[in-house]
Amino acid sequence: MDYSNLRRQAASMKKSLFDQGYLDEQFCQVEDLQDEASPNFVEEVVTLFFKDSGRLMSNIEQALEKYPRDFNRWDTYMQQLKGSCSSIGASRMKNECMSFRDSCGQGNVEGCMRSFQKVKREHAVLRQKLESYFQLLRQAGPAGAATRPVM
């Protein structure tokens, strides 16, 4: 198997995630924390992110239904999701979370609903892209561990 080609593909995939705005500099900060003692740290954090964000989005979905116009409650849940997105550099998701919070501040129910749909879409897309990225990294082997993209 051509491991160097796989590593090039992984690097290219990561660069495009940055170029298309899915990820920002904060993801590099997470990568910098990976070391010999925690060789899979980045993937573990991302796995936790998708597990936890799934739960948070489910809470928000229920709150939108059960607590109509409870903007404070909606905003509190979304604030947690936004914090999580920010921590791993999930830039597009974070921006949609911020749009939702803006709509909460304006008391705009339709705006909240639209933003939430976008949050869900960005979540699904990012999940699929990062799953592909980590699968490629695993195929590329240990030397394919995270490196900073050329930006």
Added chain:
Amino acid sequence: MAFQTQGSNLRALLVEDIKVNRMILSQMLRKFQVETTVVQNGKEAVELFLGGETFDIVLTDNLMPIMTGPEAISKIRAMGATDVMIVGVSVDANSMEEFKDAGADLCVPKLKLEILEHILQETRSKKNKSSA
């Protein structure tokens, strides 16, 4: 619920409700060999201090369920824990004033390794001075 990680030298209390943030910040502190206790809200932090636990540094988020970071800081300071370095961590601009009013030494929008290194150096200096 509190759990500890291995380390030496400085003892840190991390107060953070978001799991991903806890994982990232714990790893940052591990990089600097800081012995870290992690709790999920301000009330758990206050309870540790009430139980006689001591820390060199507290790193706390602002908005958390049950008790916020600033509320916890006020209570910790009121207990007489004036020496412990307390750092508020929040991207929200309004949080800075809340943290400072509550008695935090510092407030940072985001913890990066370089910033944390500088804060820990400051904490070590402060600790060395007070034990001299």
